[in-house]
Amino acid sequence: MTDITKDTTATTAEGAKGLIRLSESAARALTTIGGVLTAAGAFLAWTWTSNFPGDLTYYGSPAGLQWLAFTAGLLTVLFSLAGYGVKGLRWLTPTGSTAPIVLSAFAGLAVTWFSLIAIAVELGGVANWVVGGILAGIFSIVPVIGALALPKPGPATQDTGIKATLAAYVAKPSSTKPLPQLPGWQQRGIIAIVIALGLYVFTYGIDTQGGELFSGFLFLAVFGLWALHSAGLLDRFSALTEAHKGYAVTLAFAAAAIFPFTQNNDHDANVGVNILIFGTVALGLNIVVGLTGLLDLGYVAFLGVGAYTAALFSGSAYSTITGFSLPFWAAALAGTAASLVFGVLIGAPTLRLRGDYLAIVTLGFGEIFRITVRNLDGSSGPDITNGPNGIADIPDLSIAGFNFGESHNIAGFTLGRFANYYLLMLIVTVIVVLVFNRASDSRIGRAWVAIREDETAATAMGINGFRVKLIAFALGASLAGLAGSVNAHVSSSVVPDPYVFAGPVAPNSAFLLAAVVLGGMGTVSGPLLGAALLYLIPEKLEFLKEYQLLAFGIALIILMRFRPEGVIANRRRQLEFHEDKDQDPTEPTAPAAPAATAGV
Amino acid sequence: MTTATETTTKPATPILQATGVIMRFGGLTAVRNVDLTVNSGEIVGLIGPNGAGKTTFFNCLTGLYVPTEGTVAYKGTVLPPKPHLVTNAGIARTFQNIRLFSNMTVLENVLVGRHTRTKEGLFAALVRGPRYHKAEAASRERAMELLEFIGLENKADHLARNLPYGEQRKLEIARALASEPGLLLLDEPTAGMNPQETRATEELVFAIRDQGIAVLVIEHDMRFIFNLCDRVAVLVQGEKLVEGDKETVQGDDRVIAAYLGTPFEGDPGTEEVAEVEAAEANSTTEDER
Ligand SMILES: Nc1ncnc2c1ncn2[C@@H]1O[C@H](COP(=O)(O)OP(=O)(O)OP(=O)(O)O)[C@@H](O)[C@H]1O
Ligand SMILES: [Mg+2]
Numbered sequence: 001m002t003d004i005t006k007d008t009t010a011t012t013a014e015g016a017k018g019l020i021r022l023s024e025s026a027a028r029a030l031t032t033i034g035g036v037l038t039a040a041g042a043f044l045a046w047t048w049t050s051n052f053p054g055d056l057t058y059y060g061s062p063a064g065l066q067w068l069a070f071t072a073g074l075l076t077v078l079f080s081l082a083g084y085g086v087k088g089l090r091w092l093t094p095t096g097s098t099a100p101i102v103l104s105a106f107a108g109l110a111v112t113w114f115s116l117i118a119i120a121v122e123l124g125g126v127a128n129w130v131v132g133g134i135l136a137g138i139f140s141i142v143p144v145i146g147a148l149a150l151p152k153p154g155p156a157t158q159d160t161g162i163k164a165t166l167a168a169y170v171a172k173p174s175s176t177k178p179l180p181q182l183p184g185w186q187q188r189g190i191i192a193i194v195i196a197l198g199l200y201v202f203t204y205g206i207d208t209q210g211g212e213l214f215s216g217f218l219f220l221a222v223f224g225l226w227a228l229h230s231a232g233l234l235d236r237f238s239a240l241t242e243a244h245k246g247y248a249v250t251l252a253f254a255a256a257a258i259f260p261f262t263q264n265n266d267h268d269a270n271v272g273v274n275i276l277i278f279g280t281v282a283l284g285l286n287i288v289v290g291l292t293g294l295l296d297l298g299y300v301a302f303l304g305v306g307a308y309t310a311a312l313f314s315g316s317a318y319s320t321i322t323g324f325s326l327p328f329w330a331a332a333l334a335g336t337a338a339s340l341v342f343g344v345l346i347g348a349p350t351l352r353l354r355g356d357y358l359a360i361v362t363l364g365f366g367e368i369f370r371i372t373v374r375n376l377d378g379s380s381g382p383d384i385t386n387g388p389n390g391i392a393d394i395p396d397l398s399i400a401g402f403n404f405g406e407s408h409n410i411a412g413f414t415l416g417r418f419a420n421y422y423l424l425m426l427i428v429t430v431i432v433v434l435v436f437n438r439a440s441d442s443r444i445g446r447a448w449v450a451i452r453e454d455e456t457a458a459t460a461m462g463i464n465g466f467r468v469k470l471i472a473f474a475l476g477a478s479l480a481g482l483a484g485s486v487n488a489h490v491s492s493s494v495v496p497d498p499y500v501f502a503g504p505v506a507p508n509s510a511f512l513l514a515a516v517v518l519g520g521m522g523t524v525s526g527p528l529l530g531a532a533l534l535y536l537i538p539e540k541l542e543f544l545k546e547y548q549l550l551a552f553g554i555a556l557i558i559l560m561r562f563r564p565e566g567v568i569a570n571r572r573r574q575l576e577f578h579e580d581k582d583q584d585p586t587e588p589t590a591p592a593a594p595a596a597t598a599g600v
Numbered sequence: 601m602t603t604a605t606e607t608t609t610k611p612a613t614p615i616l617q618a619t620g621v622i623m624r625f626g627g628l629t630a631v632r633n634v635d636l637t638v639n640s641g642e643i644v645g646l647i648g649p650n651g652a653g654k655t656t657f658f659n660c661l662t663g664l665y666v667p668t669e670g671t672v673a674y675k676g677t678v679l680p681p682k683p684h685l686v687t688n689a690g691i692a693r694t695f696q697n698i699r700l701f702s703n704m705t706v707l708e709n710v711l712v713g714r715h716t717r718t719k720e721g722l723f724a725a726l727v728r729g730p731r732y733h734k735a736e737a738a739s740r741e742r743a744m745e746l747l748e749f750i751g752l753e754n755k756a757d758h759l760a761r762n763l764p765y766g767e768q769r770k771l772e773i774a775r776a777l778a779s780e781p782g783l784l785l786l787d788e789p790t791a792g793m794n795p796q797e798t799r800a801t802e803e804l805v806f807a808i809r810d811q812g813i814a815v816l817v818i819e820h821d822m823r824f825i826f827n828l829c830d831r832v833a834v835l836v837q838g839e840k841l842v843e844g845d846k847e848t849v850q851g852d853d854r855v856i857a858a859y860l861g862t863p864f865e866g867d868p869g870t871e872e873v874a875e876v877e878a879a880e881a882n883s884t885t886e887d888e889r
Contacts, residue, residue: 435726442725442736443711443718446704450712453701460662460695462687462716462779471722 019165022149030146031080031101037139038108039073042066044132046358047119052128053210059132064208065115069140072220073109075227076143080106083150093175095232098153102169103230105143107223111216112140117213173229173361187240191248194237199255199262205536206268214540249433256426266416271539273422277487278506279531280425280432282515283524284479284571289513291440292472292523293452294351297501298366300509302477304499305342306335308373311391311494312384318391328397332485339481340474342369347473351466354455366501366509373496390495397424397489421490428486432479432493433524439475440522448472449522504548506535514552518559520566529567612639612675615783615814616691623653623838626685630656631667632838636816638783645825648835649851649858655696657835658785662686662693675782688716692781694772696788696818702761706752706771709760710743713778730777746774750804762849766797773804773862777813784808786817788800790824802827826850834858 022030030263053064062070079100082092116137120126129137152168183191193261201221207216228234241248244422260269285299313334317323350361377387385391396417397404402418415423439445447468450458459465488494504512511534519530538548559566616638623631630653638644646654655874659665661672666681673679674689692713701709718739724732747753750770755763760771776784786805790798798821805828809815819825825832826846833843836858842849849855 257646369656438726438728442722443715443720443739444722446708447715448711449704449708450701453703455698456664457695457699457701458712459683460687460693460699461666461713461775462684463712464684475722561809 015538019152019169020145020149022337022359023274024151027062027149028080028083030149031083031105031143032077032146034105034139034141034143034146035073035076035108037073037142038076038105038112038136039070041112041132041136041139042070042073044134044136045205046115047128048130048134049123049128051422052119052123052379053212057289064213065111066136068213068216069108069111069115069386072104072224073140073143075104075224076108076147079227079231080146092139092233093231095230096153098147099170099172099230100227101143101150102147103223103227107220107227108140109144110219110223112136114219115212116218122212164573170226170230172232182508184244188244188247191237191244192251195251198252199258199406202532203262203268204261206271207263207339207349208540211541211543214536218537220252222566231241233246236314236560253426253430256429257423260415260419260422261410261413264414266418269416269418269422271536273418273425274491274506275532275535276422276425276429277483277490277517278440278512278535280429280483281480281507282519282527282531283429283432283436284483285512286476286516286521286523286527287436287439287448287472287479288476289516290523290527291445291452292448292469293357294469295362295474296473296476297359297363297475297509297513298346298369299362300478300499300501300507301346301366301369302339302480303484303487303507304341304369304373304494304496305477306481307488307494308385308391308484309335309338309481310485310488314391314394314488316391316394318386318393325395328399328485328489332482335485336478339484342481343474343477344470347470347477351469351473358372363419363501363509366499370496370499373499383496384584385496388491388496391488392489392493394492394494396492397421399424412562416553418490421486425483425486425490429483429528435475435479436524444468444471458489502549505538506531513553514556518556518566520568523566523568526566526568602739605766612641614638615640615642615674616661616816617673617676618657618661619671621657621672622668623656623660623665624668630838631660631835633670634835634838634840635820636833636840638814638816640782640814641809641812642830643809643817643828645829646660646816646818646835647820647822647825647832647833648841651840652835653655654835655787656838658693658787658818661785662691684716685778687781690782691785692776692779692783693785694769694789696770696791698768699764700760700768700775702759702775704760705756706747706758706760706763707740707743707756709771709775710746710778711739713745713775714739716779743778746777749777749807750774766793769793770804773808775809779811783816785816786815786819788818788820790819790821815850825871 020027022245043059044061045067046066078089078092082089083098083101116129116133119128119133148169152165153171153173205214205221208217221308225234259272263269263272264431281299281303284302285296288294288296288299310331312319312321313331325331332515343524346362346365350365351359353361372381373385374388375381376384378390379387396406402408402420404424408415408420440448447458447463448465449459451465451468455465498505498507500508502508506512512531515530515534516527517530518533519528520526534552538544545552614637616636618634618636621631621634621636622629632653632654634657636644636646636657636872646657648654656665658680660667663679663681663683663686671678672681672686674686674691677687677689680693689700701712704712718735720735722730744753744756747756750773752763752771753765753775756766760768763771769792773786773789774782789805790801793801800822805815805817817825817828829846831843831845832849834841834849834852834855836854841858842852
């Protein structure tokens with residue numbers, strides 16, 4: 001056991017010193033130079049053969065992973081210059097500069113060393129690093145050393161263990177420098193620029209070829225976003241979007257609509273449309289899980305109900321409803337309505353149960369749906385769904401003469417089949433987002449959250465728990481059904497197998513749930529982001545194939561350990577951070593109470 | 601001494617009539633055949649030692665528990681034992697162990713309290729016609745009025761869980777008032793408060809009564825109870841022992857006994873002391889032998 005008193009005095013004396021003993025000016029110089037070096041390292045050849053994906057063999061001409069390392073280096077330089085207080089860069093670090101410097105330095109280290117290790121593993125040995133690669137590896141370590149030599153931020157705590165110290169380096173300080181209020185047009189300009197950047201980053205991620213580049217991209221994205229978060233920039237941005245909500249949402253959807261025009265192959269649009277479908281369904285589930293707090297483990301069944309309904313009415317030769325087909329709007333409504341009915345049928349008996357029981361029963365119902373659909377093949381039941389063969393050859397949609405199956409030329413851009421569906425699905429997403437937003441910010445939405453928070457108190461406030469939960473369940477189900485009716489046409493066939501509880505590919509109930517929890521419960525952007533990540537990662541990291549579920553589980557555990565509120569924190573959580581900032585934590589709260597009571 | 605020395609000075613209409621309420625949990629009878637009436641404009645206290653069944657009785661009144669026997673009537677109509685229907689009828693309550701919606705803001709908590717007095721359903725929320733906007737604005741205005749009433753208007757945007765304890769208790773009262781009740785049930789509203797806050801809560805309860813809302817309050821703080829209440833009922837081991845005004849209750853031997861423990865039968869003190877002395881004398885003489 002260590003002597004605590006001795007420890008305290010030691011830390012207060014050395015509290016300002018860094019983890020690595022260097023003078024502050026030397027540390028700052030080292031991070032800046034290191035950042036420059038990391039960026040410069042990208043211009044070296046990292047290996048000798050073009051066999052490694054991306055071809056990292058040129059001097060003076062970075063490729064793929066090297067550009068990512070370059071970006072990380074650039075971020076490090078920017079943040080360290082902001083740390084010097086360079087005029088014009090101070091806005092970069094409203095909460096203080098150390099954590100962003102450390103994190104962006106780590107981003108460079110991670111990307112560079114991931115690439116080097118990948119080269120060694122794939123090409124068989126470290127001999128495949130040429131001098132340039134080794135230099136780049138060394139360069140990327142320099143800013144990390146410099147950053148960890150910066151004075152340790154935060155209060156000098158007793159705990160001087162390496163873990164606590166590292167945590168102090170990357171922790172986001174709670175105090176924010178006041179910044180001048182920008183004029184409205186500048187705020188709007190900033191929102192536009194950030195959304196454009198977001199679109200660029202997202203398209204870059206979807207476009208990446210090969211698991212190596214995508215992994216590098218993920219490293220940079222995670223550390224980079226973390227750096228921006230700890231710098232306080234993400235909070236700044238969300239405050240801006242809060243102030244210009246309608247404008248920001250419109251721009252975000254405009255950016256999403258531009259996406260297919262930036263793609264020249266239809267495969268990426270296919271990824272895009274699947275992400276939208278997956279994200280929309282996750283958003284519907286978010287009403288049930290995130291807002292109302294009901295754990296529904298069979299949710300994917302509602303997507304299936306919508307898809308099967310649309311398929312049956314599509315006029316497919318394999319559909320058991322022959323002779324007539326519904327126009328899309330009617331089929332979509334039918335899919336929505338069918339899911340709604342199923343939602344009520346399943347919800348009515350199960351929603352009287354609480355907690356774990358509900359989870360188990362919904363899990364059961366989800367499986368019942370799949371097995372029933374499998375068995376309605378004419379031999380073990382009436383022939384409705386063609387059993388395991390499903391309904392194939394679902395014809396492409398044609399709305400007002402616009403055939404979704406064909407490529408169209410719009411303003412010089414070619415939109416392929418999936419791009420067409422992407423745009424259609426985007427409209428559905430807009431509708432679902434609108435429904436989610438309006439429902440959650442209303443009397444009924446507040447009742448949902450109240451039930452999630454404390455069901456007993458909610459009923460004592462006059463809320464009919466069963467009724468309100470059933471509404472949430474039915475609304476969530478019908479949104480999934482709506483998405484399902486588009487899904488049937490996109491994939492041009494429906495089969496029972498994807499609608500399982502857990503599986504390696506989206507959609508399945510476990511992935512949908514993970515998208516909600518991982519992205520951030522109760523938010524709009526959270527499940528959309530979660531769905532994008534969960535769809536892209538298995539799609540891009542093909543080498544994970546067999547271990548996908550394992551990796552998925554590990555990722556979830558890590559996330560739940562370190563950021564239980566999900567990537568995107570709920571507005572209410574943000575409010576909490578916000579209040580921490582307003583209130584001086586050292587000020588006792590007790591005196592506030594009598595002052596308030598005096599007003600009664 | 602007789603129970604129930606009713607202070608029927610003015611002709612009051614009964615708001616709440618609980619008759620023969622019995623609550624059993626397996627072998628334990630937490631509430632035994634309790635009758636209680638609260639009249640309009642009254643503040644009635646409910647006291648009793650820990651575990652006497654006060655909270656259980658409240659739960660029976662509000663439908664959180666279905667009483668094993670007995671009925672609860674509000675303004676003459678018997679209430680079904682469903683909490684949301686009870687609140688809808690006009691009985692609101694607070695909880696002994698604060699049960700706010702902790703991740704909702706202060707304002708949202710009060711807005712949830714308005715649930716029964718607003719009717720906008722999901723469809724109205726999705727369409728957002730002019731009537732919806734009007735109703736929502738009216739709800740917010742009323743909620744802000746209530747926050748002003750309890751003095752929390754400056755904290756409308758704070759999370760409920762970040763409020764200090766005393767303010768959380770007051771927010772619970774505001775949330776209950778938001779349902780526009782005719783009767784307010786308060787379960788230990790001053791527990792954990794300092795004397796200043798307790799006095800402020802007293803004023804608050806008077807102000808609520810002055811708005812024409814009858815109040816039934818459980819409290820262990822006797823000064824608070826006897827300052828406030830027109831009538832006090834004492835519950836001991838599930839039974840209503842005494843009911844009456846301050847003097848009646850304070851002077852009742854059984855109440856004192858229930859709170860302080862029962863002395864030996866007969867004349868307490870002298871006889872007991874004599875007995876003990878005699879016993880001691882006996883034992884010492886025995887020892888000496
Ligand atoms: N749900 C329940 N199941 C079983 N027993 C219960 C239940 N609720 C209360 N009891 C029991 O009923 C008795 C009365 O409890 P109650 O909480 O009503 O007392 P109280 O008068 O409110 O006490 P306090 O002053 O401590 O709040 C206790 O013995 C308690 O253990
Ligand atoms: Mg109690």
